[in-house]
Amino acid sequence: MPIPEKSPAKKPRESEEDKDEATTLALCELAVTLAREATDDAVSADPGRDAAAAMGEQAATFRKLIKRSLHQKKDEVLYDALARTQALDARAGLMLKEALEEAAEATVIERAEGKRVEINAFVVPLFLHTTGGLDAARCFQDQPAFEALTKSFQDGLLESPEAKVVLVNHGYHLNEIDGITFSHLHEMLRDAFVAMTDKRVAATPAIDRSFGGWPDSPFAVGDRAIELRFLLGFSLKAIDDPFYLVPDDEAAADAYFQAREARFQQWTAAAAPLVKRCFGIGDATDDADSDVHFLYQDLFHGGKEQGIAEYFMLQMLSELNHGLQRHGVAPTAVRAAFGPVTIGEEAQLRVRLDTADGKLVAEATKPVPALPDWETEYADAHDALRMIGVQTVLRAQRFEQDGTPLGLTAYHAGTVPDVA
Numbered sequence: 001m002p003i004p005e006k007s008p009a010k011k012p013r014e015s016e017e018d019k020d021e022a023t024t025l026a027l028c029e030l031a032v033t034l035a036r037e038a039t040d041d042a043v044s045a046d047p048g049r050d051a052a053a054a055m056g057e058q059a060a061t062f063r064k065l066i067k068r069s070l071h072q073k074k075d076e077v078l079y080d081a082l083a084r085t086q087a088l089d090a091r092a093g094l095m096l097k098e099a100l101e102e103a104a105e106a107t108v109i110e111r112a113e114g115k116r117v118e119i120n121a122f123v124v125p126l127f128l129h130t131t132g133g134l135d136a137a138r139c140f141q142d143q144p145a146f147e148a149l150t151k152s153f154q155d156g157l158l159e160s161p162e163a164k165v166v167l168v169n170h171g172y173h174l175n176e177i178d179g180i181t182f183s184h185l186h187e188m189l190r191d192a193f194v195a196m197t198d199k200r201v202a203a204t205p206a207i208d209r210s211f212g213g214w215p216d217s218p219f220a221v222g223d224r225a226i227e228l229r230f231l232l233g234f235s236l237k238a239i240d241d242p243f244y245l246v247p248d249d250e251a252a253a254d255a256y257f258q259a260r261e262a263r264f265q266q267w268t269a270a271a272a273p274l275v276k277r278c279f280g281i282g283d284a285t286d287d288a289d290s291d292v293h294f295l296y297q298d299l300f301h302g303g304k305e306q307g308i309a310e311y312f313m314l315q316m317l318s319e320l321n322h323g324l325q326r327h328g329v330a331p332t333a334v335r336a337a338f339g340p341v342t343i344g345e346e347a348q349l350r351v352r353l354d355t356a357d358g359k360l361v362a363e364a365t366k367p368v369p370a371l372p373d374w375e376t377e378y379a380d381a382h383d384a385l386r387m388i389g390v391q392t393v394l395r396a397q398r399f400e401q402d403g404t405p406l407g408l409t410a411y412h413a414g415t416v417p418d419v420a
Contacts, residue, residue: 020077023065027081027096028088030062035092066103073183086370094371101301104182107189108239116239119193121185123177124231125295125307127314130281133219134227138280140169145277152274153233156267158260158297160243164196164236168207171279172230174311176212177304184210185300192234228311229279230303261296268294305369309380316364317384320353323362331389334361337405338381339396340374341365349377350399353390363403379413 014022037055069077078100086093106120128134140146150167153159180188187206194202210232219225237244247253272292276282281290295306324331334353341350343365349372352363368377382393397407 020074023069023074024077024081024084027062027065027069027077028085028092030058030065031081031085031096031099032089032092034058034062035089035095038095039091062099063103066099070103070183070186073187075181075183078182090371097370100182101299104185105189105300107186109193117236118239119189119196119234119236121189121192121300122233122235122297123172123300123303123307124233124297125303125310126171126229126231126275127293127295127310128225128227128229128279128281129291129293130225130227131290132221132223133217133225134171134214134229135217135280136214139171140278141280142277142282145274145282149231149271149274149278150233152267152271153235156270157263158267159235160237160241162238162241162243165233166192166196167231167233168210170211170232172210172232173212173214174228174230174308175215176210177230177232177307179212180210180300189234193236196234196236226314228307230307231275232300264294264296312366313380313384316351316366317388319364320351320362320385321388323353327361329355329361332391334390335392335394336385336390337394337396337408338378338411339398339405340368340372341399347372349381350396350403351381351385352396352399352403352405360403378411382411382413 034055037058066078082093082096082100085096106118108116108118110116146167146169150165153165153167154161154163159165184206188204188210191202191204191206195204217225246256271294273282275292276290279292295303295310297303298306324334334355336351336353338349338351341348347368347370348365349368350363350365353361355361366381378395385393393411394405394408395411396405399405
């Protein structure tokens with residue numbers, strides 16, 4: 001009697017946790033590899049056909065893993081991969097961060113007729129100046145103002161006349177914007193796309209989930225308040241719309257962006273009354289000193305970071321001004337020293353104000369990105385200090401634990417800092 005052959009042992013099924021860990025590791029490894037290859041290519045003008053092909057395949061796999069993770073709502077995988085990569089290699093971390101942001105805030109869709117379109121999420125950060133602070137119950141109750149504000153993005157040529165543009169009927173608090181994850185934003189794009197292309201009234205569950213509510217106002221009735229809010233919108237356009245085509249020539253590209261910035265400044269003048277009405281501060285009975293200050297329109301993550309950076313800068317200036325007032329010292333009577341510090345595991349910018357005889361008047365810190373552009377950080381801090389009247393500005397190489405600045409040199413705008 002023949003002995004039956006043993007059936008091959010079944011391969012154990014890979015758990016969901018194992019799959020997630022494999023994706024996390026793959027994203028880390030690919031980000032590090034691609035970042036290093038990009039650096040090598042900058043040194044070598046011709047990386048070779050085989051090397052270029054291999055790099056192209058790796059880049060395609062990298063994008064595919066990101067896209068799949070977004071579709072599967074694997075935020076834990078994406079944020080874990082980002083944290084691990086940033087710890088391994090700062091430049092690879094920046095590459096992965098930019099790739100994740102780009103994939104989450106914009107996507108290309110092929111329509112049934114073969115036409116390719118792009119939908120993206122954009123924000124306009126706003127600083128609203130009021131007496132007593134904003135009242136959430138009064139915001140976005142003026143429908144004609146909201147409709148006119150939405151239309152103004154195309155009337156003011158911030159978006160193409162051929163595009164479709166919608167605004168979310170809500171003013172986002174920083175906590176709400178910061179709570180929108182990569183996969184959540186990707187879902188919101190899909191919600192917006194359906195709403196903009198389906199003639200029927202479509203549900204928008206992902207957009208609805210983004211309304212987390214504002215925290216309680218910290219302002220009393222008579223307080224002068226400056227509050228950060230964001231307008232959030234979506235733009236649907238043909239992939240080849242010439243309106244968005246940036247010229248290859250450097251001079252022509254500069255002219256393109258200068259013209260767009262000029263249009264934006266013109267738009268802010270027309271949009272300001274509409275924004276005030278949308279936030280419930282636009283009628284004659286309101287404080288005449290209420291005002292709105294616009295930051296530049298940008299894609300979701302760029303605009304978010306712009307708003308956060310400006311918010312922390314204003315917060316820092318407020319602390320410095322408070323110190324000047326508490327000590328009864330004029331801004332022209334102090335010297336400012338700024339430089340890098342590490343608090344916990346995060347890099348920050350510290351600014352310290354001292355009198356001529358070395359007496360501490362005020363100090364404050366401001367968070368900076370994971371891979372800081374120190375030249376920009378210093379230039380922005382210098383401009384802000386000059387704005388409040390501080391004339392003498394020094395750069396510190398580092399600070400002692402007690403806050404004493406060391407290695408002081410006069411700061412001159414445009415100099416590249418030497419940060420260890």
